[in-house]
Amino acid sequence: MTAHALIKRFGFGRILEHQANAIVFTLLVITGLAQRFHEYRVSHWITLTLGGVDTMRVVHRYSGLLFACLILVHIVTGIYGVIIKRWPAAMMININDFRNAIENMKYYFGINSHPALCDRYDYKQKFEYWGVIAGGFLMISTGLILWFPVDVARVLPGEFIPAAKAAHSNEALLAFLVIVTWHIYNSVFSPEVFPLDTAIFTGKISRERMIHEHPVELARIENVPVEELIKHNGHGHSASGESGGH
Amino acid sequence: MGHRETSFLGICLLALILLSGIAAAAEPNLPAEAIECLGCHGQKGVNYALQNGETLEAYVDRNKYQASMHGSLSCTACHGEFSAKDHPERKFKSRELYALKASQVCHQCHPDEMISKVPVHASLLKSGNKAPVCSGCHNPHEITAITAGKKHSNEKDYCLGCHRHSMGIKLRNGESVSLKVDSAALDGSVHAKLACFDCHFGFSGTQHPKRNFNSPRDFSIAQAEACRRCHFDKYTKTLESIHYSVLSQGNLNAPVCTDCHGAHSVAQARADKVKSSQRCGRCHQDIFGTYTRSVHGNALLQEHNLDVPICADCHTAHTIQGAHTQDYREKVPEICGRCHGDAVLMKKYGLYAGVVNSYLSDFHGITLKFYRKQKDASPESSRKSIATCIDCHGIHDITKTSGPATNMVKSRLVKRCEKCHAGAAGSFPDAWLSHYEPSLTNAPLVFLINLTYKLFIPFMLVGLILQILLHVWRYAVNR
Known part of the structure; x- marks a missing residue:
């Protein structure tokens, strides 16, 4: 098998899920942060373009509802897949993720000669994934408090409403900043994928990138020891750098 | 100028004749004939019944008569048909007809050619039969020298020659309007240096056109138009105001310039905050009463505290808008914030200047900020009624929030919440942190x-x- 061969990574369901999430997230960020940063002219422009703050809030709330549905569908699919269809629970965090993180640090500082040997999802991807899940739950629950404050105040103290607002607003900013720095770097500006990591659009990834980024998974697919894959292809950044965009 | 000089000469001549009369009147006794007439006519209650049922007072005040320009004349000089021996019976239909007849006597000494040199007489004579009779302005038994023979140094003195005296005209609806000008007030006003005709267009030492108004209010409204000649900026502002809009809908009680600023006594409106607020109170009595009991009004009127807002500070002076509009509601935090967001001013009273920001950065404040942008972009944009300062703190009845008023403010808060958030009793109002910074x-x-x-x-x-x-x-x- 040549290094340039393409390996299937995502099915249609996962691709659709990502694209739907991306659109809903963008909508939420635009309609939400325009409220948090209400002093800025761009926020005024967004609000007026959407037909006023009341309309913007309606859009925000229903986008939020859609986001909640996406999360719910994802979790149901995940549980169903893992339990019934016996999918490997590849997103679960395990001790290797922490080891990989440390090894990658060593590699960055020149102590190790090669990056950490990661499985299907590396620790960076798992960090983002669980960030979305945990943050999503926080955003959905606080968002619901803000949507139905009167009903919430029947069972909880009134202070929970401003507290929910503080959490919702801050968590949104955090999520937005993580996405625009970390996610956009890793999928667009990283020299390994520049100008764009197409895996989530085409569902395919080059064998070369697999060797570099997910050698453990590739070894399992091709039924060879990991060490052999690395040795064969001169495992390192210099080789993988050219594979970007495949 | 030639015309005026002639009129001055005429007046001087008249004065000379009259002055010689005064010399005679200075004697302690009236003419013997007059003393005899005053035996009866010097007592109050001497009345004469006219045919239409009106009564004519035939009483003459002895002292005033003696002091008048005519004090030296004997009664028969004017009442020629009467004498101590002869007192003929006369019949008149009404007071008006009597006055008309009696005034004809005046012309014997004061012919039309002479009196028409005074512009007001000229214009009155021109109107023919409708002209008021002499006695309408000049009480014949108490007549004084209006010009007193003085030379006028300026147009104002000329006008005041007559208009400093009590005088008035009857308007079409029967109401009278005083034409007396308080010259002391005029001199004390900001317009002291203006000439009369700067505001009273068409009038001068030679011109005295006759004006015909239905009521004193019509006259005031028309006269207030004179202000715009100099104060055009303020005038155009008033065109956008609720007062003008009410006026143009036919409510003549709506205020015009002079109602707030005064006419001859016009002063700097801002100079006296107390007076300024009281002026509004003349029409808005209930609201003014509430204001005087509020923390602001009380401080102004009892302590003479000039930091507190008066009516015009919140409502503006000339562009006053209806206060029950969405637009005005949305301006409230900005209006309150002008003082309550000023840290230096608030420190003086031990108040926290962060209250404005705590509102503006909260849900309702942000909504309001967007609403104002939406309004700027399209004035007709639909906006909900958003809770602002006034909903909890009151409007004209604003009180301190500490002490006994605390509960009142809280109960207002609950009520306001329920307006938009149905069923918002219980712990919901606690969602608003009462301006406190979280700590x-x-x-x-x-x-x-x-x-x-x-x-x-x-x-x-x-x-x-x-x-x-x-x-x-x-x-x-x-x-």
Whole structure:
């Protein structure tokens, strides 16, 4: 098998899920942060373009509802897949993720000669994934408090409403900043994928990138020891750098 | 000028004749004939019944008569048909007809050619039969020298020659309007240096056109138009005001310039905050009464505190808008914030200047801010009625929030919440943190969440950026 061969990574369901999430997230960020940063002219422009703050809030709330549905569908699919269809629970965090993180640090500082040997999802991807899940739950629950404050105040103290607002607003900013720095770097500006990591659009990834980024998974697919894959292809950044965009 | 000089000469001549009369009147006794007539006519209650049922007072005040320009004349000089021996019976239909007849006597000494040199007489004579009779302005038994033979140094003195005396005209609806000008008030006004005709167009030493108004109010409204000649900026502002709109809908009670600023006594409106607010109170009595009991009105009127807002501070002076509009409601936090957001001013009274920001940065304040942008973009945009300062603190009845008023403010808060959030009793109103900044003692949950993110967001971001930099660096080194 040549290094340039393409390996299937995502099915249609996962691709659709990502694209739907991306659109809903963008909508939420635009309609939400325009409220948090209400002093800025761009926020005024967004609000007026959407037909006023009341309309913007309606859009925000229903986008939020859609986001909640996406999360719910994802979790149901995940549980169903893992339990019934016996999918490997590849997103679960395990001790290797922490080891990989440390090894990658060593590699960055020149102590190790090669990056950490990661499985299907590396620790960076798992960090983002669980960030979305945990943050999503926080955003959905606080968002619901803000949507139905009167009903919430029947069972909880009134202070929970401003507290929910503080959490919702801050968590949104955090999520937005993580996405625009970390996610956009890793999928667009990283020299390994520049100008764009197409895996989530085409569902395919080059064998070369697999060797570099997910050698453990590739070894399992091709039924060879990991060490052999690395040795064969001169495992390192210099080789993988050219594979970007495949 | 030639015309005026002639008129002065005429007046001087008249004065000379009259002065010689005064010399005679200075004697302690009236003419013998007059003393005899005053035997009866010097007592009050001498009345004469006219045919239409009116009564004519035939009483003459002895002292005033003696002091008048005519004091030296004997009664028969004017009442020629009467004498001590002969007192013929006369019949008149009405007072008006009597006055008309009696005034004809005046012309014997004061012919039309002479009196028409005074512009007001000229214009009155021109109107023919409708002209008021002499006695309408000049009480014949108490007549005084209106010009007193003085030379006028300016147009104002000329006008005041007559208009400093009590005088008035009857308007078409039967009401009279005083034409007396308080010259002391005029001299004390900001317009002291203006000439009369700067405002009273068409009038001068030679011109005295006859004006015909239906009522004193019509006259005031028409006369207030004179102000715009100089104060055009203020005039155009008033065109947008609720007062003008009410006026133009036919309510003549709506105020015009002179109602607030006065006419001859016009003063700097801002100079006296107390007077300024009282002026509004003349029409808005109930609201003014409420205001005087509020923390602001009480401080103004009892302590003469000039920091507090008066009516015009919130409602503006000339562009006054209807206060029950959505637009005005949306301006409220800005209006209150002018003082309550001023840290220096608030410190003086031990008040917290952060109250305005705590509102503006909360849900309702943000909504309001967007609403104002929406309104600027399209005035007809639909906006909900948003809770602002006045809903809890009151409008004209604003009180201190400490002490017994605390519960009142709280009950207003609950009521206001329920207006938009049905069923918002119980703990819901606590969602509003009452302007307090979250802290460990006040809304600790909010405080801790904010603090956590304040630390966590930079920590996370710096960590991720360092990772990215390391990644880039390793890639560059490997190349």
